[in-house]
Amino acid sequence: MPYAPEHKARTRSRIVESARRLFNRHGFEQVSIDQVMAEAGLTRGGFYHHFKSKDELYAEAVASYAARNPFAVKSAKAGERVADPRRLARTLVEMYLSDTVFDDVDQHCPLYALSTDVSRAGPEPQQAYTELIRGMTHVYRCALQGSRNADRRAKALVSLCVGGMVLARTTDDPHLRKSLRASARLEALALLEG
Structure with a gap:
């Protein structure tokens, strides 16, 4: 008897998580499909039912980081949508560079956790990575809307956050x-205020 579509979606989600x-902890090259499936509590044979x-x-x-990052999770748990874009940006800077996020390797953002791997990866991972950069820049x-050089400053903010974490x-x-x-964090917050 075939599985329900919800079961397939939950299983796929478990594999992705x-x-x-594992990629955050060990990098792309060091992680095998067998390890991913074992971590998900599944056998290797099931992998190809979900991924090519x-x-x-x-x-x-x-790509999954966009919905599962500590910032998105905290916002969802609080049940509040931050309407003020400056407050949202400030909260993102503070969380992104926080001790809590830094100490939780499993929650590290691919922008700093996987940058070297992605630069050598194929077009699909690079596109997903690019979308994360665009989302954070957005x-x-x-x-900064209405501010002088908003686009340049937004990209500088991304660079400060990601670069600060990479170096740390x-x-x-x-x-x-x-x-x-x-x-x-101080420089990023100053850019937001300036």
Whole structure:
């Protein structure tokens, strides 16, 4: 007897979530389909009922961050929609560069967690990654609407947030990790206000 469509969608979602966590921890090349399926509590044979390739799964795992990131999850739990674009942008900066997000590797944004992997990946993962960049830029551009050089400043905000996290992840010095993110946060907030 075939599974209901809802079952297939839930199973696919479990696979994507497992892949996203494993890719964040280990990178694309180091994670096998067998590992993803085991993490999801499934067998390898079921993989091809949901995905054509590991690249397709990778692209979906990257894209899934838009709805599953700590910022979106917190907003959904609070049940409030932030109407003020500046407040939304400020909250995003503060959360993105926070200790809580930094310490939770499973929730790391692909923009800083997978940048090297995606640069070597195929077109599907790169397109998903590009959409995340555009989405984050859009949040900042909306906050800066009507300001001089809004597009350039929005892209600088994305660069500060992502760059601050990339650099913080590369060092074993806890003080430097914290100060890199704090500096990026201060500059980003100043750009939003200026």
